[in-house]
Amino acid sequence: MIKNLGNILSYFRAYTQYDLKRELLAWLKILKFYLPVIGPVVLVAVVIFIYIKPVPVDRTYLATGQESSLTDQMGKSFSRYFEQHGLSLQEINTTGLHAGLHQLSDDESKINASFVTSGTATSKDYPNLVSLGTVNISPLWLFYRGKTIHTDDPFEYYRDKLISIGADGTVTNKLFNRLMELNNPGTGVRSNFLELSHAEAAKQLRNGKIDALFIVDGYNSPIIQSLLNDPTIQLMNFPLAEAYARKLPFLQKIVVPKASVDINHVRPASDITLLASSVNLLVEKDIHPTVQWAFLMAAQDLNLKSEQFFTSAGSFPAYKDKSFPLSFVADRFYTHGTPVLFEYLPLRLAALIENIWVILIAIFLIALPFIKKLSNFRSQTSEKLLWKSFWELRYIEDQLNDATTPSATESIINELLNLDTKVSTAWSEGQHIRHYYNLKRCIGDTLKSAQKKQTAMDS
Numbered sequence: 001m002i003k004n005l006g007n008i009l010s011y012f013r014a015y016t017q018y019d020l021k022r023e024l025l026a027w028l029k030i031l032k033f034y035l036p037v038i039g040p041v042v043l044v045a046v047v048i049f050i051y052i053k054p055v056p057v058d059r060t061y062l063a064t065g066q067e068s069s070l071t072d073q074m075g076k077s078f079s080r081y082f083e084q085h086g087l088s089l090q091e092i093n094t095t096g097l098h099a100g101l102h103q104l105s106d107d108e109s110k111i112n113a114s115f116v117t118s119g120t121a122t123s124k125d126y127p128n129l130v131s132l133g134t135v136n137i138s139p140l141w142l143f144y145r146g147k148t149i150h151t152d153d154p155f156e157y158y159r160d161k162l163i164s165i166g167a168d169g170t171v172t173n174k175l176f177n178r179l180m181e182l183n184n185p186g187t188g189v190r191s192n193f194l195e196l197s198h199a200e201a202a203k204q205l206r207n208g209k210i211d212a213l214f215i216v217d218g219y220n221s222p223i224i225q226s227l228l229n230d231p232t233i234q235l236m237n238f239p240l241a242e243a244y245a246r247k248l249p250f251l252q253k254i255v256v257p258k259a260s261v262d263i264n265h266v267r268p269a270s271d272i273t274l275l276a277s278s279v280n281l282l283v284e285k286d287i288h289p290t291v292q293w294a295f296l297m298a299a300q301d302l303n304l305k306s307e308q309f310f311t312s313a314g315s316f317p318a319y320k321d322k323s324f325p326l327s328f329v330a331d332r333f334y335t336h337g338t339p340v341l342f343e344y345l346p347l348r349l350a351a352l353i354e355n356i357w358v359i360l361i362a363i364f365l366i367a368l369p370f371i372k373k374l375s376n377f378r379s380q381t382s383e384k385l386l387w388k389s390f391w392e393l394r395y396i397e398d399q400l401n402d403a404t405t406p407s408a409t410e411s412i413i414n415e416l417l418n419l420d421t422k423v424s425t426a427w428s429e430g431q432h433i434r435h436y437y438n439l440k441r442c443i444g445d446t447l448k449s450a451q452k453k454q455t456a457m458d459s
Contacts, residue, residue: 070218
């Protein structure tokens with residue numbers, strides 16, 4: 001074994017001393033020979049590099065709505081996922097998701113992604129935005145104090161009572177007015193409809209200052225959890241949920257099962273039927289593909305790892321709300337799933353390859369004829385270098401035949417000596433070695449003829 005190792009080391013030493021140097025010299029000569037072509041090729045490569053934008057250069061800004069809301073919690077989870085994969089995501093709290101949508105569509109705003117609740121906007125109003133799909137659902141909750149209320153139309157019941165309907169411009173506010181108008185046309189703006197923030201509304205409901213609180217938010221939202229677990233607060237049942245969903249297709253019927261909030265104290269005391277809307281993630285059309293993949297995979301990861309009350313794990317992300325078209329990346333995600341590359345490569349690299357593979361295939365097909373000749377590339381270059389020297393010798397021979405003075409002949413002798421030196425230091429492929437020595441011999445013969453002609457002129 002030691003003897004074999006010694007043989008290997010000896011071979012490696014011999015290779016580095018002669019063959020490796022010879023190989024490096026060969027490629028240096030090839031690069032020098034093709035230098036005029038290399039420049040344009042590099043320029044085209046740089047243009048392609050800039051066009052495909054291999055990595056996102058800017059921080060991504062995500063509008064997440066009010067603090068402590070479902071979307072605010074999701075934004076924080078997304079931010080951690082981005083950080084784990086070397087990307088930067090900054091969450092921006094807004095007065096509501098609709099405010100985030102307005103900032104997303106504003107060219108002057110730095111926000112380039114936002115959560116949006118279904119039923120509040122369409123692509124007709126925001127043509128420069130695309131969807132990454134539905135990432136969660138947001139139930140419509142109506143909390144109240146006092147004895148259990150049984151009514152088919154909770155909105156008609158609270159038409160003349162103090163009820164918080166969410167701050168102006170929020171999704172909660174917009175959906176309340178839309179649902180109120182659906183069964184109670186002409187209700188309009190009333191003094192008993194209080195436009196409070198979620199936190200302030202919850203505080204006033206507990207203190208008995210208002211009769212009810214309407215809110216659109218996720219089950220795991222801290223505000224929702226605090227109200228569900230407060231024995232003095234009750235949750236309104238929507239007996240006509242199915243009918244509402246038929247009238248407004250962006251809504252769906254969901255159920256809070258009996259005792260699912262607190263099994264020991266049987267809260268709620270019976271099944272509670274609610275309405276829910278989808279929470280979608282919208283982005284600017286030109287947002288970087290790597291960022292889109294990160295959002296989709298973060299949503300998938302969050303859905304699998306977090307507790308889901310109304311849906312099963314793996315339900316999101318999904319393309320449920322068709323109000324906005326899918327982005328090209330999201331369409332690939334929902335059609336073919338997560339590419340295998342993401343299981344083995346870092347997210348940045350996998351997204352880059354996924355982004356440019358079409359371009360790479362096109363380049364490969366265009367370059368295929370040249371690739372087939374690559375095996376002969378060194379040989380062709382060696383042959384061209386030798387024949388270039390042969391043609392140079394031919395030109396010098398013509399000059400020698402036309403020379404009529406000793407000085408002209410001496411100049412030709414110097415050119416031959418320079419050519420001989422250049423050929424001696426040049427590189428040639430092994431299969432062309434006979435051409436190399438033939439060239440050397442021809443240069444020597446021409447040199448002798450020139451020297452003989454100079455001697456005759458001097459005499």
